[in-house]
Amino acid sequence: MTRPHFHVVRSGDCIESVAAEVGCAWRDLWNYPRNQALRERRSSPSLLKPGDVVHIPEQLRPSPLRLRPGGTHRFRCELLRTTLRVRLVRRDAEGVRAIAGVPYRLVVGMTSIDGTTTADGHVEAEVPVNARYARLELSPGTSDAHLVDLDIGHLDPVDDGDGVLQRLHNLGLLRGSPTGEALTDAVATFQREHGLTSDGVLTDETVAQLREVHDG
Structure with missing residues (x-):
């Protein structure tokens, strides 16, 4: 066995x-x-x-490589990739709107990827599966340029307390160190925007809606 x-x-x-x-x-x-x-x-x-x-x-489990001391060895390595998807939205007095049709530059390691956000505000790119960090620049080279640092793979599950805080932060509802009052206000705002009872209580229904909105 x-x-x-x-x-x-x-x-x-x-x-x-x-x-x-x-x-x-x-x-x-x-x-x-x-x-x-x-x-x-x-x-x-x-x-x-x-x-x-x-x-x-x-x-x-990978098999060990057998090498000859003093010899020259050649190896062929496949660089595995995965899809990175980010949706960008703007929150203002008129509500939540997608940041659509904006040029961007995504830098992952030594690779730079240029593109334009989609009609629903998405940025999508193939990145190395072991990538941990990226930098996204909106409207690069202009006075409206805006930088966003991305921690790839660092998002915790939504049923974890940190996962809830991370998603509220990513949605622009929570800033800085979360206090009890700030967290309650952020949850209440999210509930109000999505037709839930706006009481600031993190119910199962609210968590499920947060997963759907953020994780898509």
Whole structure:
């Protein structure tokens, strides 16, 4: 009988990045029977929390490389990529509107990607699966340029307290260090914008709506 190995999730990890590190298809890793509890606890393979345990079966572990001392060796490596999606919105007196048709430059490592936000405010690009940080510049080279730093893979699950705070912050409803009053006001504003009872109480219905709006 094979003995499964395991990987303890670090900040920025997702199933795709763990699978790339192991050298297997992410679906094989995610669907491994020993990871059933993880699948039940986390609704998406992209949303893991530091400390989560991913079990890795013996047959998926990478084989060691055998090298000759003093020799020259060549290796072919495949750079795995995943899709990064970001939706940009503007909140003002008229409500929440998509930032549409705006030129942008996305910098990931040494790679720069230019494009224009879609009609619903989306930025979408293929990035290395192990990318952890990116910088998004809107209207680059103009007086209206605006920089946004992105921590890729650092979003916690929404059913975790930190995950709720992160989503409210990303939606522009929470700024700085959250206090009890600021958090209540942010939740109440979110509820009001989405037709829920605006009492500032983080109900299951509110959390579900927050997941739908933010995670899409």
